[in-house]
Amino acid sequence: MPFLLILLAIILVIAFKSIKVVKQSEVYIIERLGKFSKVADAGLTIIIPFFDHVRSVVSLKQQTMDVPPQGVITKDNVTITIDTVVFYQITDPAKAVYEIQSLKKGIEYLAITTIRDIIGKMDLDQTFSSRDGINNQLRIVLDEATDRWGCKIDRVEIKDITPPADIRDAMEKEMNAERNKRALILESEAQRQSAITIAEGKKQAAILEAEADKESRITRATGEAQAIKEVATAKAKEIQVIYEAIKKSDPDEKLVQLKALEALEKVADGEANKVFIPFEATSALSSLGAIKEVMKDDKKK
Numbered sequence: 001m002p003f004l005l006i007l008l009a010i011i012l013v014i015a016f017k018s019i020k021v022v023k024q025s026e027v028y029i030i031e032r033l034g035k036f037s038k039v040a041d042a043g044l045t046i047i048i049p050f051f052d053h054v055r056s057v058v059s060l061k062q063q064t065m066d067v068p069p070q071g072v073i074t075k076d077n078v079t080i081t082i083d084t085v086v087f088y089q090i091t092d093p094a095k096a097v098y099e100i101q102s103l104k105k106g107i108e109y110l111a112i113t114t115i116r117d118i119i120g121k122m123d124l125d126q127t128f129s130s131r132d133g134i135n136n137q138l139r140i141v142l143d144e145a146t147d148r149w150g151c152k153i154d155r156v157e158i159k160d161i162t163p164p165a166d167i168r169d170a171m172e173k174e175m176n177a178e179r180n181k182r183a184l185i186l187e188s189e190a191q192r193q194s195a196i197t198i199a200e201g202k203k204q205a206a207i208l209e210a211e212a213d214k215e216s217r218i219t220r221a222t223g224e225a226q227a228i229k230e231v232a233t234a235k236a237k238e239i240q241v242i243y244e245a246i247k248k249s250d251p252d253e254k255l256v257q258l259k260a261l262e263a264l265e266k267v268a269d270g271e272a273n274k275v276f277i278p279f280e281a282t283s284a285l286s287s288l289g290a291i292k293e294v295m296k297d298d299k300k301k
Helices: 002-018 092-100 103-117 124-129 133-149 164-249 251-267 279-300
Strands: 021-022 025-034 033-041 044-045 050-059 062-074 077-090 151-162
Touching: 002 021, 021 025, 025 092, 025 103, 033 050, 033 092, 050 092, 062 103, 077 103, 077 133, 103 133, 103 151, 124 133, 133 151
Parallel strands: none
Antiparallel strands: 021 044, 025 033, 025 050, 062 077, 077 151
16 A cells, blocks of 8 residues: 555656646747757647756747946047847747857847947937937847847837936036027017018008098099089079070170179189189170279269
């Protein structure tokens, strides 16, 4: 009985050592007698106890690694601190285990040296305006270097670039000065535009006022001319009526002259500025002068 129990225990230990369940997105690196044997994919894997063992469990998922902040000197001798993160994925688990002692350390050191080389060729202003270019250069260099380690670099991102405190103060002052400059330019432009708009408004108002005054004068003059024309027409009709009446009554010459003078008197009382005297009226006026002289002679006698 004790022998059976011992045998059962040995069988259980062997079964435990032999049966391995590999999780999804992971692989096992299996060695046999200290030598690489195979890569066990996800699922159930059987190994030989005491001969095979699992050297390493490798994740095939994309992984991230924070590169410690590094002090880097730019081309214009300014020391800045750069914080970087690397996104990578293992494509060949065997190489990742056997080609390098520590894959993460290798990526970290390679990233640090590459960052220093790239930033050392740039000015301070370029480092702030060329983040995408720096990220792309880092990714290309790291991807080429880590390919022999069975690793692919998907992305490299610079999280932060921190200049020294005195440089930050100088940059803030420069930005404030630039903001104030832009504000003054905008204010000056606004005032200029406002002055132009006001002047244009006054000009248009003056033009419209002049045009309105012109139209008013034309309208008033047209009305006055029309009124004069209507008065003259009415007076002419009145004279014509009187003339026709006198003509029908068959008066003598002196009576006609007197009626013409009465008509002229009425015409002169009108609002028209000019009075047109018929030629026949001149003889009537001369006759009146003669009559006046005769009356004077009678009074003297």
